[in-house]
Amino acid sequence: MIYDDGFSNHSFIEINDTTGDDQYIINSGASQIALFNTMLPAVFEEVVQLDSLESASNYSELDAVFFPAIEEFQVGLPQKTRLNVYEIWVKYNMRLARANGDYIADWVMTAYGKSPEETFQSVDAGVNDAANVALRDLAASFTLGLSNIPEVNEWLRSENVLGE
Amino acid sequence: MLLAVSAAIILSSCTTTEIDEFRQSATTINQDESIVILGRRQNNNYETEESFVGCVADVVSSGQNSISVIDEREFLDAMFPFFEPRTAPMRTGHLEQLMAVDVAAEKMEEFGIEYIVWLDGITERSDQSGSISCTIGPGGGGCFGFGTWTDDSIYEAEIWDMDTLSSVGSISTEANGQSYMPAVVVPIPLIARVEANACSGLGNQLKQFINGS
Numbered sequence: 200m201i202y203d204d205g206f207s208n209h210s211f212i213e214i215n216d217t218t219g220d221d222q223y224i225i226n227s228g229a230s231q232i233a234l235f236n237t238m239l240p241a242v243f244e245e246v247v248q249l250d251s252l253e254s255a256s257n258y259s260e261l262d263a264v265f266f267p268a269i270e271e272f273q274v275g276l277p278q279k280t281r282l283n284v285y286e287i288w289v290k291y292n293m294r295l296a297r298a299n300g301d302y303i304a305d306w307v308m309t310a311y312g313k314s315p316e317e318t319f320q321s322v323d324a325g326v327n328d329a330a331n332v333a334l335r336d337l338a339a340s341f342t343l344g345l346s347n348i349p350e351v352n353e354w355l356r357s358e359n360v361l362g363e
Numbered sequence: 364m365l366l367a368v369s370a371a372i373i374l375s376s377c378t379t380t381e382i383d384e385f386r387q388s389a390t391t392i393n394q395d396e397s398i399v400i401l402g403r404r405q406n407n408n409y410e411t412e413e414s415f416v417g418c419v420a421d422v423v424s425s426g427q428n429s430i431s432v433i434d435e436r437e438f439l440d441a442m443f444p445f446f447e448p449r450t451a452p453m454r455t456g457h458l459e460q461l462m463a464v465d466v467a468a469e470k471m472e473e474f475g476i477e478y479i480v481w482l483d484g485i486t487e488r489s490d491q492s493g494s495i496s497c498t499i500g501p502g503g504g505g506c507f508g509f510g511t512w513t514d515d516s517i518y519e520a521e522i523w524d525m526d527t528l529s530s531v532g533s534i535s536t537e538a539n540g541q542s543y544m545p546a547v548v549v550p551i552p553l554i555a556r557v558e559a560n561a562c563s564g565l566g567n568q569l570k571q572f573i574n575g576s
Contacts, residue, residue, distance in 0.1 A: 315413060339444030 200239055200265040201249050202232055211272045216279075225274065225326060234334045235267055242342055252300050261298040262358065268292045270307070274326065285314040285325030287333045293341075295351060304350035310337035377555035378540030380564045384572060386532040388524065391575045396477040397431040398423070398573060399438045400520075403483035404448040411482050415518070415562060419482060422566025428574050433474055442470055459528045476525055478573055482565075484518030486558040495546045506546035515539045516561035520569055534572060536565040 208228045215222040239246045247258060255261055268291065275286030289310045295303040312332025314325045346352055346361065355361045392398070400420045402411030416435050424432040439446050445467050452458040458479075462468045495508035516538040524531045540555025 313410075316410075335443070335447055336449055339447040339450045342444050343450055 200235065200246060200267070201251065202235070203266070203268065206268055207232060209269050209272070211274060213274055213276065223274075223276075223322065223326075225272075225330075227269075227272070227330065230330065230334065231267070231269070234338060238338050238341055239265065242345060252296070255298045255300075258298070263303060263354070264296050264298060264300075266294040266296070268294070274329075275313075276322070277320075277325070283316045283320075285320070285322075285329040287312050287326070287329040289333055289337070291337065295354070303354045304348055306348050306350070308337060308340060308344075310334065310340070312336055377542065377553070378538060378557050378560045380536065380538040380560045382534065382536045382564050382568050384532065384534045384568060386572070388527070388529070388531040389575060390478070390522070390524070390531050390573050392430055392477050392573050394431075395475060397433050397475050398478040398480055399433040399435065399474070399476050400480045400482060401435055401438070401446065401451075403451075403481055405451070405453070409485040410448075411484055411518070412486070415484075415486070415558060416482055418559070418562035419520075419566045419569065422563055423570045423573075426570075428570060430570060430573055433476065438474065441474070442467065455523055455529050458523060462525075462528060471525065478525060478531075479523040480569065481521045481523070482518055483521070484516070486514055486516040486561070489513050489515060493544075495544060495550060497546075505548035506550050507548075508546045510544040510546075511541060513539060513541050514555060514557035516557050518561055518565055520565060522569075522572065532572060534565060534568050536561050536568070538564065 206228065209226075209231060211225040211227065212221050213223040213225070214220070236248075247261075249255055249258075249264065252264060255264055269289060270292050271288075271290040273286075273288045275282070275284075275288075277283055277285065280286070287310075291308045291310070292305070293308055294305045297303060310333040312329045312334070314320060314328035314332070317325075320328075346355055352361070400416055400423070402413060402416040404410040413435070420432045420435070423430050444450055445461055445464075446452075452461050462471070489512070491510075491512040493508065493510035495506050495510050497506035498504060516536070519533055519535040521533045522531050523529070538557050538561040540557040540560070542555045543553040545551050545553075
């Protein structure tokens with residue numbers, strides 16, 4: 200897999216509507232990397248991390264290269280939504296390519312999580328709870344749904360990975 | 364003492380609970396078998412509270428004719444990714460498909476689960492009225508006013524048999540109660556324990572149901 204800078208250093212900034220200043224900053228890059236580093240080895244036989252597509256040529260046995268990217272990141276805060284929960288919604292763009300860069304598949308996945316309903320929850324705890332649920336949601340849908348993506352399914356069949 | 368007794372009487376009379384049971388098949392459970400109680404969290408508008416699921420689990424696993432209950436969080440983590448809100452089986456047909464997956468069936472076997480109980484519902488507050496205002500000054504402080512509200516708990520438990528991979532019945536509970544908060548210098552809470560009563564009623568009925576009573 201390749202994690203570009205935008206993914207590795209992803210952060211979300213919630214702006215204060217009144218003052219225009221940064222109200223909350225959510226740095227999710229490290230969590231995203233930890234998630235994919237846990238998830239991908241569970242789905243693929245062997246996983247190596249590359250710096251760029253060019254370094255793929257150093258691995259003769261490479262079947263594919265995987266690029267995750269975050270297209271959108273939204274946070275729902277109780278002070279704005281008037282609910283007693285924190286919500287996180289993430290839209291990912293997943294790309295799979297051959298070692299030479301040829302396209303295999305490009306698809307969108309979403310993840311949603313919300314914190315348990317509590318009246319006096321701190322922002323840190325609420326956002327953390329919501330993020331945990333969202334990341335679990337992505338991991339579940341990715342691991343169970345990957346082979347159902349049509350282009351991915353076609354590629355897996357061409358590699359004789361899926362049975363009849 | 365008289366005030367405490369009066370308060371207890373008022374509290375106990377502020378909640379009404381109704382429980383209905385629908386049985387489709389006979390049920391029984393051995394000492395070495397367990398159940399797991401899970402909350403439904405697929406709905407966009409609400410999620411079955413973890414605290415309520417935990418409460419029902421406590422009622423079922425304690426007292427006379429108690430049943431061994433696997434902790435919800437432990438089960439969800441061990442069975443990941445098969446019982447997440449997005450991936451959990453919604454019907455027994457889906458459960459059949461899930462049990463065809465070797466790793467899922469093995470994990471279930473390890474836990475020794477005989478029944479899965481799905482809890483679906485919510486406790487909501489309605490009809491809130493009144494107000495209490497409190498002040499504090501050099502001579503002291505206090506509150507004055509009156510508040511009242513109604514809580515409604517509606518939950519349904521559906522029981523799935525892991526031997527037949529079918530639903531064996533359901534238990535629904537509806538509880539509502541009126542709470543009062545008069546404030547004369549200090550607030551005097553007279554809280555109707557609606558959710559607790561719903562939990563207790565549902566838990567005890569569930570215990571009887573699974574034991575085959």
